[in-house]
Each structure stands twice: as structure tokens, then as C-alpha cells.
Amino acid sequence: MNYKTTAPALLFLLLASSSGAELPTKSTTGTVVVIGWSQTEIVIAVDSRGFDDKAKYRDDICKIVRLDDHSVFTAAGNIIHARAGRALWNAQAEAASAFKEAQTTAGPRLLKRAAKDWGDRMVAGINQALTMDPSGSQLMLENNIFLTGVFIGFENGLTAMYQVEIVFAPGTRQARQNFYTERHRHAIQFAALGRNEIVTEVVADKTHFARVEQRKWAAAERNIPLRDRDVRWAIRLVQLTMEDDPKKADVGGPIDALEITRRGIRWVERKPECNP
Numbered sequence: 001m002n003y004k005t006t007a008p009a010l011l012f013l014l015l016a017s018s019s020g021a022e023l024p025t026k027s028t029t030g031t032v033v034v035i036g037w038s039q040t041e042i043v044i045a046v047d048s049r050g051f052d053d054k055a056k057y058r059d060d061i062c063k064i065v066r067l068d069d070h071s072v073f074t075a076a077g078n079i080i081h082a083r084a085g086r087a088l089w090n091a092q093a094e095a096a097s098a099f100k101e102a103q104t105t106a107g108p109r110l111l112k113r114a115a116k117d118w119g120d121r122m123v124a125g126i127n128q129a130l131t132m133d134p135s136g137s138q139l140m141l142e143n144n145i146f147l148t149g150v151f152i153g154f155e156n157g158l159t160a161m162y163q164v165e166i167v168f169a170p171g172t173r174q175a176r177q178n179f180y181t182e183r184h185r186h187a188i189q190f191a192a193l194g195r196n197e198i199v200t201e202v203v204a205d206k207t208h209f210a211r212v213e214q215r216k217w218a219a220a221e222r223n224i225p226l227r228d229r230d231v232r233w234a235i236r237l238v239q240l241t242m243e244d245d246p247k248k249a250d251v252g253g254p255i256d257a258l259e260i261t262r263r264g265i266r267w268v269e270r271k272p273e274c275n276p
Contacts, residue, residue, distance in 0.1 A: 031063060031076045031194035032241045032251050034234040035152065037159050038188040042152055042260040045234035046074060047242065048253030048271065059253025062274035065092050067099040069264045070154040071111055073118075076194035077147025077166075078140040081129055088129035088137070091149055094121045099151075108156055112181070115151040115162035119177035122149070122166050126175040144168045146175060148193060153260055159184050188230055190237065195251050198241045213240060231259045231268045 031050075036043040050061040065073040073095035081088045095118050102114040126146055129137045140146055145167050152161040161182040169176050192199035202210045217236060221229050235257050242251050257269045267276065 032196065032199065032238055032245075033063070033074050033076055033150070033193040034190065034199055034237045035074075035150070035161070035193070036188050036190040036230055036234050037152070037161060037182075037184050039158050039184050039186060040261065041188060041230065042159050042161075043188075043231040043234045043257070044072065044074060044152070044260075045231065045238045045255055045257035045269075047238055047251045047255060049251050057249075057252070060271065060273065061253075062256065062271065064256055064258065064274070065095055066265065066275050067096065067114070067151075067153065068103075070260060070262075071099070071151065072153060072258070072260070072265070073099070073149060073151055074193075075147055075149040077145065079147060081126075081133075081137060081140055083129075083133045083136060088133060089122060089125035091118075091122060091147055094118055094125070095149060095151070097121070109160075111151045111153055111155045111160050112162055115149070115164050116179065118149060118151070119164040119166065119179060122147075122164070123175045123177050126166060130173070130175065138168070141168055144170065150193065154262065157262070159260075190234065192237065192241075195241055195245050195247060198245050199237045202237060202240060209244075228268065231257050235269065 032047050034045045044064060046063040048059045048061050048063065049057050051057050063074055067073055073092065075091050079091040098117040098121060099114040101117060102110050105113065107113060126137065145165060148163060148165045150161060150163050152159070154160070161184070163180040163182055165178040165180070166175055167178060190199070190203050201207055202213050205211060205214055217233060221232070224232050235255050238255050242248055245251065254271050255269055256271060256274060259266045259268060270276070
């Protein structure tokens, strides 16, 4: 398969910085999320690195949340903010809750409804946190962005992806959401969220580094079963980020990766502690 003409399609966002949360897992700072999608297929690969409140990294973070047999949630940014041992917001828990609530209502756009509800929940939670812990909450910002969540899967027989960016509005000193519907194409396209610089460069295929990596992959994929090539390319893009990104210390650990088709979710790589 030829990836050389594939253009990036996600919003490429940097991650928020760590803050003084007191729960064991509080952030996915440093995340790289690689997503490839077409009308009939989705592949996702992510790293496992996060940071605790003492700025020590841990490589056991599960960054993909399975919503049902054909849908998942993932995010870049600080997914949990805690104070005095209590979570002020938890993006993954809210995603699961929003999706479950959407399942109880009739309508054709389950993922879209869940994404919008998640955005509302996160804005409310973050605004409450800004009142309870203003300095700690604002430490979690980078470029006025708290985090970005992605709901992706199958909706009405075709792939669908909704991206919700939770930002800080300096004028009101409050959080708000930006909602995006990502359009798929017939051919699979790849993009990244989080530490995206290397992925963006390689996918664009305009630099010497990118062309070299594309040639290496063209040779390597001949030895990979056809059904695994797309997801293995996503994994390779995460690996390249770990190896070559200017802030590569921020990404690392095992790579979790899956494919979603009409047949359902197929995990290709997964840490044992992550949900199947």
C-alpha cells in the first residue's frame, strides 16, 4: 500500500504539562496517538507513558478506552486532574459514562451524541476545578488547551470520528469546547495527536528523513500480512516518535494498537492490564 500521498487530517495538538495531582495516574503528558482511517477501517496505536505528580514517568497507562465492540475513545492531554486525593476531572471515566448514556437514547448518531455529551461534561468539570483549584488547573494548560478527546468507531455502517478540544478562554477565565467532525476518505489516511511532529513529517513525505523512512517501510511491509499492514504502519509511526521526536523522553513504554472493522475490534498489541 502506498502512503506517500496521504495527508494529515487531525488537528495536531501539543500536550498539556503536568500539575500537582495526587492520584497515582493523573496525566498522559507526552502522548502520541496515531490514527489511520477510511470508510471501512480504523487503526490506532498509542504509547503508554504518563507522569505522576513528582514528574516521574510511568509506562503503564492505558490510553485507549473500549466503548463497545466497534467504538473506542482516546485522548491527548491531562486526562485526570486530582486534588487532595479526589479527581476533579477524569476524561476516560466521563467518556465511558457519556457513551453509556447515549446508548439509552434513540437516534442514528450514537458516537456524535456521546462526544458532544462528553464535551459538556468536561467543560462543567474543568470549570468547577478552576474554581476549586485555579492554580493547579491552569498548570495543566499548554497553548490554552486542557486536552483533546477523540470518539472513533462505526456509526450507521461507516467509520466516524469526532474530536472535542477542551480549551481555556482567557476572556471569561472559563473552559469551553471546540467540536470537529473528521471526514474520512476512500483510501486510508494517517495523522497524529499529541507529540505529532515526527508523524506529521513522515506522512507528508517531503523531507529526506521522511523519504528514507517511507522507503524502509515499503521494503518491510512486504513481509507483513496484508491485513496487518495498516496497523503495523501506525505502530511504526509511534516507534519513530519514540526514537526521533525532539521531546522523545515524553513518550515511551509498550505500544497498544488495534484495528476496527465491521467485524469489530481486533487488538494487535495490548498491555495485559488494559481493557480488551
